Amino acid sequence: MEINIQKLDKNGFLAKQELGYAKFVPPCVFYVYPSLGLNRGNGSVGMEEQPTNLTKRRLVLIFICIPVSPGKSRLIWTFPRNFGVWIDRVIPRWIFHIGQNLILDSDLYLLHLEERKINDLGPSNWHKACFVPTKSDALVSAFRKWLRKYSGGQVNWGTKFSGALPPTPPKEQLMDRYWSHVVNCSSCSMAVKGLKAVEVALQCQGGCHTSSTRISISMITTMASNETSIIRDFLQRKKKSSEVVSKSKRLIVRLRSALGAQWAQDTPVSLSFHRRERKVFAAL
Template identity: 45%
Template sequence: MKTKEANVDGFLTEQQENRGYFRYVAPCTFYGSPLPREGLGMQEKKKKPQFMMVFMCIPVAPGKSRVIWALPRNVGVWLDKVIPRWYYHMGPNALFDSDMYLLHVEVINGAQATETHCSEFLNSEHDPIVLPSFQERNFAAAGVENWHKAVYVPTSSDNMVIAFRNWFRKHCKSQVGWAVPTADQLPVTPTKDKLMERYWSHVAQCRSCSAALKAMKALEVALQFASVAVVGFLAVAKGTLVTSVVQRAAVVSLAVLCFGASRWLASFIQKNFYFHDYIHAYK
């Protein structure tokens, strides 16, 4: 991967053998495609398949950013009519939350490190859990101006990390220009359950996820009611409608199945719409 363009507007990197590209558009947009750039925008008799990833990470306050992402494509569009949006959202939500706490703690501990390291996290092909921890600790010790002396970036994909750091240093002086700068800009680290809270940060803002949550809660209550109703039916119909051992076993199994399904659904709702602990330690 090589950097083809680099200026105040961002930079462009292309993969070898014309196998795709990534572009950073200052100050907050990153997009790319596994397809060559030459095929984009060309009108041909046969429409070529196109796929792109667009990611925007917008700093809104010290320690907080608004994330907007999209995956535009012209193939498999019919899947969007079959698979609901909330199902697609579970994957990215898990990706963001899985490293949210660790990345936040590392930035707080390395207060001299850049507050927009999320772009670096996305652009690197290394392990997203281990590498940011290693980098931010070294950045804090070496200082953002000497970041290149504190890390090891041997792969060609690291060219995007280098290009972003150079752009951030040259055009932003290695800091975000907040409207009201303070001596200690980064907020106090909240607890994990508050930092990784998902309902107010996404579900309440997303019509598809909020509608799915309401439907699943209603289904959970219905399953619990069904399990109680089945047990009540067994008590009333014992000796009349339900006479054999096999029939009683089937009714009891149905009640247990309904109750178990309601408990599984409750766990699913909690993990995907409220909070999911990814076993990151508090310290």
């Protein structure tokens, strides 16, 4: 993206870019005016009709970055516009804040490290700490030029701070969003309270489902135990029956061998057969 600095003086600078322009107003306000074209306010217009009510869409990105102490700044931003305002009445602000904070977080750690590199090299050697060769880096170069020319290259803290940067905090603390934003934002803090209430409700509902599930499992276990007992008894009886059948088969085999020819001739069995049968049963 090509960006050209049109004007730079003690009142800030003005930059022209492909889709609009940007303006820096000292000491800490930055405006971006995107070019969005025209919007027909009276709906669609026919080929032969002349538009009678043309409304120009306007959107302004306003960033206010306020130095609070060495290494810390407070960022305030707003995006006023004259179209699509209905979406702000439908979608809560905290949903937009999630996406916007993700953009800030993507640059936060990089800016933190660059600030320390510039501090080590000195404000006048800032260009040695970062490489900004393209035309899209013109805004960074213009701000550094303005800061060096009209503010000595750094923020004048007066007697309140020495200007030395504090030690780098843990990354979790540096990237924290809860204490730096959520607790101070009415929309995000309200969303957290609502989500916590939903979480408690879901846990209670989950507990009820767990209790009913435990009861169902207990009933199923009892029924399965009863069925298992019935099946076990049946199998035991079947096993005994099989043993009786097997024993009977062995008895018949022994009877055949004991009776010998009389069994083969299919003759009436005499009393001696019964005596032999009793002997065979006694032997089993």
